[in-house]
Protein backbone atom coordinates (compact mmCIF):
# COMPACT_ATOMS: atom_id res chain seq x y z
CA UNK A 1 0.00 0.00 0.00
CA UNK A 2 1.36 3.40 -1.03
CA UNK A 3 2.45 6.01 1.49
CA UNK A 4 0.94 9.34 0.48
CA UNK A 5 2.76 12.56 1.30
CA UNK A 6 0.85 15.55 2.67
CA UNK A 7 1.80 17.67 -0.35
CA UNK A 8 0.18 15.11 -2.68
CA UNK A 9 -2.94 14.89 -0.48
CA UNK A 10 -3.32 18.67 -0.53
CA UNK A 11 -3.53 18.69 -4.36
CA UNK A 12 -6.75 16.65 -4.33
CA UNK A 13 -8.88 19.35 -2.82
CA UNK A 14 -11.84 19.94 -5.12
CA UNK A 15 -14.74 18.34 -6.97
CA UNK A 16 -12.47 17.01 -9.73
CA UNK A 17 -10.41 15.05 -7.29
CA UNK A 18 -11.33 14.93 -3.63
CA UNK A 19 -9.14 12.96 -1.20
CA UNK A 20 -9.50 12.79 2.57
CA UNK A 21 -7.57 11.23 5.41
CA UNK A 22 -9.63 9.14 7.82
CA UNK A 23 -7.73 7.47 10.64
CA UNK A 24 -4.43 7.53 8.83
CA UNK A 25 -5.78 6.21 5.54
CA UNK A 26 -6.21 8.26 2.39
CA UNK A 27 -9.58 7.88 0.63
CA UNK A 28 -10.65 9.11 -2.79
CA UNK A 29 -14.21 10.38 -2.27
CA UNK A 30 -14.62 12.03 -5.72
CA UNK A 31 -17.23 9.59 -7.02
CA UNK A 32 -19.06 9.49 -3.71
CA UNK A 33 -19.45 13.27 -3.33
CA UNK A 34 -22.98 13.54 -4.73
CA UNK A 35 -24.18 10.48 -2.84
CA UNK A 36 -23.17 11.78 0.59
CA UNK A 37 -26.42 12.11 2.62
CA UNK A 38 -25.14 15.30 4.27
CA UNK A 39 -24.32 16.86 0.87
CA UNK A 40 -21.10 17.17 -1.14
CA UNK A 41 -20.11 20.44 0.51
CA UNK A 42 -19.50 18.85 3.87
CA UNK A 43 -16.87 16.62 2.31
CA UNK A 44 -15.44 19.32 0.05
CA UNK A 45 -14.72 21.53 3.06
CA UNK A 46 -12.31 18.84 4.23
CA UNK A 47 -10.88 17.98 0.80
CA UNK A 48 -7.13 17.45 0.87
CA UNK A 49 -7.08 17.34 4.68
CA UNK A 50 -7.34 15.03 7.65
CA UNK A 51 -11.10 14.62 8.24
CA UNK A 52 -10.93 12.06 11.06
CA UNK A 53 -12.42 14.25 13.79
CA UNK A 54 -15.39 15.37 11.72
CA UNK A 55 -15.94 11.82 10.43
CA UNK A 56 -15.98 10.40 13.97
CA UNK A 57 -18.73 12.74 15.05
CA UNK A 58 -21.23 11.07 12.75
CA UNK A 59 -19.95 7.75 11.52
CA UNK A 60 -18.90 4.38 12.70
CA UNK A 61 -15.20 3.57 12.06
CA UNK A 62 -16.02 0.84 9.53
CA UNK A 63 -18.50 2.85 7.45
CA UNK A 64 -15.91 4.42 5.15
CA UNK A 65 -14.56 1.00 4.14
CA UNK A 66 -18.04 -0.40 3.51
CA UNK A 67 -19.25 2.66 1.60
CA UNK A 68 -16.27 3.51 -0.60
CA UNK A 69 -14.77 0.05 -1.11
CA UNK A 70 -11.09 -0.87 -1.32
CA UNK A 71 -10.64 0.72 -4.78
CA UNK A 72 -11.04 4.15 -3.24
CA UNK A 73 -8.28 3.54 -0.68
CA UNK A 74 -5.25 5.40 -2.00
CA UNK A 75 -2.80 4.47 0.74
CA UNK A 76 -1.68 5.54 4.19
CA UNK A 77 -0.71 9.09 4.99
CA UNK A 78 2.74 10.15 6.07
CA UNK A 79 1.39 12.10 9.05
CA UNK A 80 4.51 14.18 9.54
CA UNK A 81 4.01 15.71 6.10
CA UNK A 82 0.40 16.88 6.39
CA UNK A 83 0.57 20.62 5.72
CA UNK A 84 -2.27 21.79 7.92
CA UNK A 85 -2.17 25.53 7.31
CA UNK A 86 -4.53 28.20 8.52
CA UNK A 87 -4.08 31.87 7.68
CA UNK A 88 -0.56 31.06 6.63
CA UNK A 89 0.37 29.55 10.00
CA UNK A 90 0.50 25.93 11.05
CA UNK A 91 -2.82 25.01 12.65
CA UNK A 92 -1.12 23.46 15.68
CA UNK A 93 0.36 26.79 16.65
CA UNK A 94 -3.09 28.34 16.42
CA UNK A 95 -4.56 25.44 18.38
CA UNK A 96 -2.13 26.02 21.21
CA UNK A 97 -3.02 29.69 21.23
CA UNK A 98 -6.72 29.14 20.76
CA UNK A 99 -7.90 28.55 24.28
CA UNK A 100 -6.67 30.83 27.02
CA UNK A 101 -6.55 29.36 30.53
CA UNK A 102 -10.00 28.82 32.03
CA UNK A 103 -9.09 31.09 34.95
CA UNK A 104 -8.80 34.01 32.52
CA UNK A 105 -12.50 33.73 31.65
CA UNK A 106 -13.99 36.31 33.98
CA UNK A 107 -17.14 37.30 32.12
CA UNK A 108 -19.53 35.22 30.05
CA UNK A 109 -18.63 37.38 27.05
CA UNK A 110 -15.02 36.16 27.29
CA UNK A 111 -16.21 32.73 26.19
CA UNK A 112 -17.94 34.35 23.27
CA UNK A 113 -14.69 36.01 22.28
CA UNK A 114 -12.85 32.71 22.37
CA UNK A 115 -15.59 31.14 20.28
CA UNK A 116 -16.45 32.91 17.07
CA UNK A 117 -18.28 36.21 17.30
CA UNK A 118 -21.74 36.58 15.92
CA UNK A 119 -23.72 39.59 14.84
CA UNK A 120 -27.13 38.92 16.35
CA UNK A 121 -27.04 41.29 19.28
CA UNK A 122 -30.59 42.64 19.27
CA UNK A 123 -31.80 40.48 22.14
CA UNK A 124 -28.89 41.50 24.35
CA UNK A 125 -29.28 45.19 23.50
CA UNK A 126 -32.79 45.24 24.97
CA UNK A 127 -31.29 44.53 28.39
CA UNK A 128 -29.08 47.61 28.06
CA UNK A 129 -32.19 49.75 27.69
CA UNK A 130 -33.40 48.86 31.17
CA UNK A 131 -31.81 50.68 34.10
CA UNK A 132 -31.57 49.39 37.64
CA UNK A 133 -33.08 51.22 40.61
CA UNK A 134 -31.12 49.92 43.58
CA UNK A 135 -32.77 49.98 47.01
CA UNK A 136 -30.65 50.49 50.10
CA UNK A 137 -30.45 49.34 53.74
CA UNK A 138 -32.09 46.01 53.11
CA UNK A 139 -29.89 43.47 54.93
CA UNK A 140 -28.21 41.75 52.01
CA UNK A 141 -25.21 40.07 53.70
CA UNK A 142 -26.56 36.67 52.61
CA UNK A 143 -28.06 36.44 49.15
CA UNK A 144 -29.98 33.30 48.20
CA UNK A 145 -30.35 32.86 44.42
CA UNK A 146 -32.28 29.59 44.55
CA UNK A 147 -35.74 29.12 43.11
CA UNK A 148 -38.06 26.45 41.71
CA UNK A 149 -38.65 25.74 38.05
CA UNK A 150 -41.86 23.81 37.29
CA UNK A 151 -41.82 22.81 40.93
CA UNK A 152 -38.25 21.48 40.87
CA UNK A 153 -35.56 23.15 42.99
CA UNK A 154 -32.84 24.99 41.13
CA UNK A 155 -29.78 26.62 42.72
CA UNK A 156 -30.18 29.55 40.32
CA UNK A 157 -32.99 31.09 38.27
CA UNK A 158 -31.08 29.84 35.21
CA UNK A 159 -31.45 26.75 33.04
CA UNK A 160 -29.49 25.65 29.98
CA UNK A 161 -31.57 26.11 26.82
CA UNK A 162 -31.74 23.40 24.17
CA UNK A 163 -28.95 24.14 21.70
CA UNK A 164 -28.60 21.92 18.65
CA UNK A 165 -25.85 19.41 18.18
CA UNK A 166 -23.57 20.00 21.15
CA UNK A 167 -21.21 17.19 20.16
CA UNK A 168 -20.06 19.27 17.22
CA UNK A 169 -18.65 21.75 19.72
CA UNK A 170 -17.13 19.28 22.18
CA UNK A 171 -16.90 15.47 22.02
CA UNK A 172 -18.76 15.13 25.34
CA UNK A 173 -21.69 17.04 23.85
CA UNK A 174 -24.93 17.08 25.84
CA UNK A 175 -23.36 14.78 28.45
CA UNK A 176 -20.94 17.59 29.37
CA UNK A 177 -23.92 19.93 29.77
CA UNK A 178 -25.72 17.38 31.97
CA UNK A 179 -22.71 16.93 34.23
CA UNK A 180 -22.02 20.67 34.46
CA UNK A 181 -25.65 21.59 35.10
CA UNK A 182 -25.91 18.88 37.77
CA UNK A 183 -22.78 20.02 39.57
CA UNK A 184 -23.94 23.64 39.54
CA UNK A 185 -27.46 22.70 40.68
CA UNK A 186 -29.15 23.83 37.45
CA UNK A 187 -31.62 22.19 35.10
CA UNK A 188 -30.78 21.28 31.51
CA UNK A 189 -33.30 21.29 28.67
CA UNK A 190 -32.21 18.66 26.12
CA UNK A 191 -33.29 19.20 22.51
CA UNK A 192 -35.04 16.87 20.07
CA UNK A 193 -32.04 16.98 17.72
CA UNK A 194 -29.44 16.32 20.40
CA UNK A 195 -26.24 14.74 19.20
CA UNK A 196 -26.42 12.01 21.84
CA UNK A 197 -29.23 9.63 22.78
CA UNK A 198 -31.38 10.83 25.65
CA UNK A 199 -30.55 7.68 27.67
CA UNK A 200 -26.83 8.46 27.47
CA UNK A 201 -27.44 12.06 28.56
CA UNK A 202 -29.55 10.88 31.51
CA UNK A 203 -26.71 8.55 32.50
CA UNK A 204 -24.32 11.52 32.58
CA UNK A 205 -26.32 13.11 35.42
CA UNK A 206 -24.57 13.36 38.76
CA UNK A 207 -27.44 11.55 40.48
CA UNK A 208 -30.78 9.98 39.63
CA UNK A 209 -32.48 12.99 41.26
CA UNK A 210 -30.98 15.48 38.85
CA UNK A 211 -33.77 17.02 36.81
CA UNK A 212 -33.65 17.20 33.02
CA UNK A 213 -36.40 18.57 30.76
CA UNK A 214 -36.83 17.66 27.12
CA UNK A 215 -37.58 19.96 24.19
CA UNK A 216 -39.90 18.66 21.49
CA UNK A 217 -40.08 19.64 17.84
CA UNK A 218 -43.36 18.09 16.71
CA UNK A 219 -42.79 15.71 13.82
CA UNK A 220 -44.84 15.87 10.60
CA UNK A 221 -45.84 12.36 11.63
CA UNK A 222 -47.21 12.86 15.15
CA UNK A 223 -47.00 9.13 15.80
CA UNK A 224 -43.23 9.53 15.76
CA UNK A 225 -43.48 12.36 18.29
CA UNK A 226 -45.68 10.20 20.51
CA UNK A 227 -43.11 7.39 20.38
CA UNK A 228 -40.31 9.85 21.18
CA UNK A 229 -42.28 11.25 24.14
CA UNK A 230 -42.80 7.73 25.48
CA UNK A 231 -39.09 7.08 25.12
CA UNK A 232 -37.98 10.23 26.94
CA UNK A 233 -40.57 9.57 29.65
CA UNK A 234 -39.05 6.10 30.14
CA UNK A 235 -35.62 7.73 30.29
CA UNK A 236 -36.90 9.92 33.13
CA UNK A 237 -37.21 13.49 31.82
CA UNK A 238 -39.40 15.71 33.98
CA UNK A 239 -41.19 18.03 31.50
CA UNK A 240 -41.85 18.49 27.80
CA UNK A 241 -40.98 21.85 26.20
CA UNK A 242 -42.68 22.22 22.82
CA UNK A 243 -40.78 24.62 20.54
CA UNK A 244 -43.16 26.57 18.29
CA UNK A 245 -41.10 29.49 16.98
CA UNK A 246 -39.39 27.68 14.11
CA UNK A 247 -41.99 25.87 12.00
CA UNK A 248 -39.57 26.22 9.08
CA UNK A 249 -35.81 26.52 9.06
CA UNK A 250 -34.49 30.08 8.73
CA UNK A 251 -31.29 30.81 6.84
CA UNK A 252 -29.77 32.55 9.84
CA UNK A 253 -29.99 29.36 11.77
CA UNK A 254 -27.94 27.55 9.18
CA UNK A 255 -25.33 30.28 9.05
CA UNK A 256 -24.94 30.29 12.76
CA UNK A 257 -24.45 26.58 13.00
CA UNK A 258 -21.61 27.09 10.56
CA UNK A 259 -20.17 29.77 12.76
CA UNK A 260 -20.51 27.78 15.92
CA UNK A 261 -19.58 24.40 14.66
CA UNK A 262 -18.18 24.72 11.14
CA UNK A 263 -20.78 22.29 9.84
CA UNK A 264 -23.37 23.74 7.50
CA UNK A 265 -25.90 21.25 6.15
CA UNK A 266 -26.18 19.15 9.24
CA UNK A 267 -28.75 21.41 10.88
CA UNK A 268 -30.86 21.31 7.74
CA UNK A 269 -30.72 17.55 7.56
CA UNK A 270 -31.89 17.37 11.13
CA UNK A 271 -34.77 19.83 11.07
CA UNK A 272 -36.60 18.82 7.88
CA UNK A 273 -39.02 16.70 9.92
CA UNK A 274 -40.51 19.67 11.82
CA UNK A 275 -44.29 19.97 11.56
CA UNK A 276 -45.36 23.39 10.25
CA UNK A 277 -49.08 22.56 10.48
CA UNK A 278 -49.58 22.99 14.19
CA UNK A 279 -52.24 25.07 15.91
CA UNK A 280 -53.43 25.40 19.50
CA UNK A 281 -55.03 21.91 19.28
CA UNK A 282 -51.47 20.66 19.63
CA UNK A 283 -51.65 21.48 23.33
CA UNK A 284 -54.67 19.16 23.73
CA UNK A 285 -52.79 16.49 21.78
CA UNK A 286 -49.79 16.92 24.09
CA UNK A 287 -52.01 16.76 27.18
CA UNK A 288 -53.38 13.43 25.99
CA UNK A 289 -49.88 12.19 25.12
CA UNK A 290 -48.13 12.91 28.40
CA UNK A 291 -48.77 13.52 32.07
CA UNK A 292 -45.59 15.58 32.35
CA UNK A 293 -45.70 19.38 32.71
CA UNK A 294 -45.93 21.17 29.35
CA UNK A 295 -44.03 24.31 28.40
CA UNK A 296 -44.46 26.23 25.14
CA UNK A 297 -41.14 27.62 23.92
CA UNK A 298 -41.12 30.50 21.47
CA UNK A 299 -43.90 32.89 22.59
CA UNK A 300 -43.30 36.28 20.97
CA UNK A 301 -46.36 38.36 21.81
CA UNK A 302 -48.54 39.10 24.83
CA UNK A 303 -51.53 37.81 22.83
CA UNK A 304 -50.00 34.33 22.53
CA UNK A 305 -48.84 34.42 26.16
CA UNK A 306 -52.46 34.98 27.21
CA UNK A 307 -53.66 32.13 24.90
CA UNK A 308 -51.09 29.82 26.45
CA UNK A 309 -52.33 30.85 29.88
CA UNK A 310 -55.91 29.97 28.92
CA UNK A 311 -54.72 26.63 27.53
CA UNK A 312 -53.41 25.98 31.04
CA UNK A 313 -49.86 25.08 30.09
CA UNK A 314 -47.38 24.88 32.95
CA UNK A 315 -44.93 27.32 31.48
CA UNK A 316 -44.00 29.48 28.51
CA UNK A 317 -40.64 30.60 27.19
CA UNK A 318 -40.60 34.08 25.73
CA UNK A 319 -38.10 33.45 22.97
CA UNK A 320 -37.28 34.31 19.38
CA UNK A 321 -34.94 31.33 19.14
CA UNK A 322 -31.99 33.51 20.05
CA UNK A 323 -32.74 35.77 17.06
CA UNK A 324 -31.85 32.96 14.71
CA UNK A 325 -35.10 32.31 12.91
CA UNK A 326 -36.44 35.66 11.80
CA UNK A 327 -34.63 38.94 11.34
CA UNK A 328 -36.06 41.82 13.39
CA UNK A 329 -38.24 39.54 15.54
CA UNK A 330 -38.75 41.60 18.69
CA UNK A 331 -36.51 40.82 21.68
CA UNK A 332 -38.12 38.47 24.23
CA UNK A 333 -37.49 41.04 26.96
CA UNK A 334 -39.86 43.37 25.10
CA UNK A 335 -42.48 40.61 25.05
CA UNK A 336 -42.08 40.34 28.81
CA UNK A 337 -42.62 44.08 29.07
CA UNK A 338 -45.78 43.72 26.92
CA UNK A 339 -47.11 41.17 29.41
CA UNK A 340 -46.20 43.47 32.26
CA UNK A 341 -48.21 46.28 30.66
CA UNK A 342 -51.14 44.52 28.98
CA UNK A 343 -51.66 41.28 30.90
CA UNK A 344 -49.96 41.41 34.32
CA UNK A 345 -52.79 39.24 35.68
CA UNK A 346 -51.20 36.13 34.07
CA UNK A 347 -47.97 36.52 36.06
CA UNK A 348 -47.50 34.59 39.29
CA UNK A 349 -50.35 32.13 38.62
CA UNK A 350 -50.38 28.49 37.43
CA UNK A 351 -48.12 29.25 34.43
CA UNK A 352 -44.45 30.04 34.94
CA UNK A 353 -42.79 32.49 32.56
CA UNK A 354 -39.26 31.96 31.29
CA UNK A 355 -37.22 34.22 29.01
CA UNK A 356 -34.21 33.51 26.84
CA UNK A 357 -32.14 35.38 24.26
CA UNK A 358 -29.16 37.59 24.97
CA UNK A 359 -28.82 36.86 28.69
CA UNK A 360 -25.14 37.41 29.36
CA UNK A 361 -24.86 39.19 32.71
CA UNK A 362 -26.15 38.75 36.22
CA UNK A 363 -27.89 42.12 35.80
CA UNK A 364 -29.78 40.74 32.77
CA UNK A 365 -31.19 38.00 34.99
CA UNK A 366 -32.20 40.55 37.61
CA UNK A 367 -34.02 42.65 35.00
CA UNK A 368 -35.98 39.67 33.67
CA UNK A 369 -36.95 38.50 37.15
CA UNK A 370 -37.92 41.99 38.31
CA UNK A 371 -40.30 42.14 35.34
CA UNK A 372 -41.97 38.90 36.40
CA UNK A 373 -39.97 36.08 34.78
CA UNK A 374 -39.45 32.98 36.93
CA UNK A 375 -36.16 31.95 35.33
CA UNK A 376 -34.01 32.58 32.27
CA UNK A 377 -32.53 30.28 29.63
CA UNK A 378 -28.90 30.41 28.54
CA UNK A 379 -28.24 29.25 24.97
CA UNK A 380 -25.10 30.27 23.11
CA UNK A 381 -22.96 30.78 26.25
CA UNK A 382 -23.34 27.03 26.87
CA UNK A 383 -21.86 26.25 23.46
CA UNK A 384 -19.23 28.97 23.65
CA UNK A 385 -18.09 27.92 27.09
CA UNK A 386 -17.77 24.26 26.16
CA UNK A 387 -15.88 25.02 22.94
CA UNK A 388 -12.15 25.67 22.87
CA UNK A 389 -11.74 22.25 24.51
CA UNK A 390 -13.21 23.37 27.87
CA UNK A 391 -16.19 20.97 27.87
CA UNK A 392 -17.92 20.48 31.22
CA UNK A 393 -15.42 22.72 33.04
CA UNK A 394 -16.08 25.64 30.72
CA UNK A 395 -19.83 25.37 31.23
CA UNK A 396 -19.38 25.19 34.98
CA UNK A 397 -17.20 28.27 34.98
CA UNK A 398 -19.73 30.12 32.82
CA UNK A 399 -22.52 29.28 35.28
CA UNK A 400 -20.32 30.25 38.23
CA UNK A 401 -19.59 33.61 36.63
CA UNK A 402 -23.31 34.24 36.21
CA UNK A 403 -23.98 33.12 39.79
CA UNK A 404 -21.34 35.48 41.20
CA UNK A 405 -22.62 38.40 39.13
CA UNK A 406 -26.19 37.62 40.15
CA UNK A 407 -25.35 37.40 43.85
CA UNK A 408 -23.33 40.62 43.85
CA UNK A 409 -25.92 42.58 41.90
CA UNK A 410 -28.81 41.30 43.98
CA UNK A 411 -26.98 42.70 46.99
CA UNK A 412 -26.49 46.03 45.16
CA UNK A 413 -30.15 46.26 44.25
CA UNK A 414 -31.35 45.29 47.72
CA UNK A 415 -32.75 41.78 47.24
CA UNK A 416 -31.64 38.93 49.48
CA UNK A 417 -33.63 36.34 47.52
CA UNK A 418 -35.26 36.13 44.09
CA UNK A 419 -38.75 36.86 45.45
CA UNK A 420 -37.53 40.28 46.55
CA UNK A 421 -36.73 41.30 42.97
CA UNK A 422 -39.57 43.71 42.29
CA UNK A 423 -40.97 45.73 39.42
CA UNK A 424 -39.96 49.00 41.05
CA UNK A 425 -36.27 48.00 40.86
CA UNK A 426 -36.16 48.53 37.09
CA UNK A 427 -36.60 51.67 35.04
CA UNK A 428 -38.04 50.50 31.71
CA UNK A 429 -38.92 53.85 30.15
CA UNK A 430 -36.35 53.52 27.35
CA UNK A 431 -37.43 50.03 26.33
CA UNK A 432 -41.10 51.02 26.53
CA UNK A 433 -40.53 53.32 23.55
CA UNK A 434 -40.04 50.16 21.43
CA UNK A 435 -43.29 48.61 22.61
CA UNK A 436 -46.31 48.02 20.42
CA UNK A 437 -48.91 50.77 20.94
CA UNK A 438 -51.98 48.61 21.52
CA UNK A 439 -52.98 44.95 21.56
CA UNK A 440 -56.25 43.07 21.26
CA UNK A 441 -56.63 40.43 23.92
Ligand SMILES: Cc1cc2nc3c(=O)[nH]c(=O)nc-3n(C[C@H](O)[C@H](O)[C@H](O)COP(=O)(O)O)c2cc1C
Nearest residue numbers: 161162163164191243321322356357358378379380
Ligand atom coordinates in the same frame (compact mmCIF):
# COMPACT_ATOMS: atom_id res chain seq x y z
C1 LIG B 1 -26.73 26.64 17.86
C2 LIG B 1 -28.10 26.73 18.45
C3 LIG B 1 -28.95 25.65 18.35
C4 LIG B 1 -30.24 25.72 18.86
N1 LIG B 1 -31.04 24.63 18.78
C5 LIG B 1 -32.28 24.68 19.32
C6 LIG B 1 -33.12 23.53 19.31
O1 LIG B 1 -32.75 22.47 18.81
N2 LIG B 1 -34.34 23.64 19.88
C7 LIG B 1 -34.80 24.79 20.45
O2 LIG B 1 -35.92 24.84 20.96
N3 LIG B 1 -34.01 25.90 20.49
C8 LIG B 1 -32.78 25.86 19.94
N4 LIG B 1 -31.99 26.96 19.99
C9 LIG B 1 -32.48 28.19 20.64
C10 LIG B 1 -32.11 28.19 22.12
O3 LIG B 1 -32.82 27.20 22.83
C11 LIG B 1 -32.42 29.52 22.77
O4 LIG B 1 -33.75 29.88 22.51
C12 LIG B 1 -31.49 30.66 22.35
O5 LIG B 1 -30.22 30.18 22.02
C13 LIG B 1 -31.39 31.67 23.46
O6 LIG B 1 -30.62 32.74 23.07
P1 LIG B 1 -29.07 32.93 23.48
O7 LIG B 1 -28.32 31.98 22.62
O8 LIG B 1 -28.81 34.35 23.14
O9 LIG B 1 -28.91 32.62 24.95
C14 LIG B 1 -30.70 26.91 19.49
C15 LIG B 1 -29.81 27.99 19.61
C16 LIG B 1 -28.52 27.91 19.11
C17 LIG B 1 -27.61 29.09 19.26
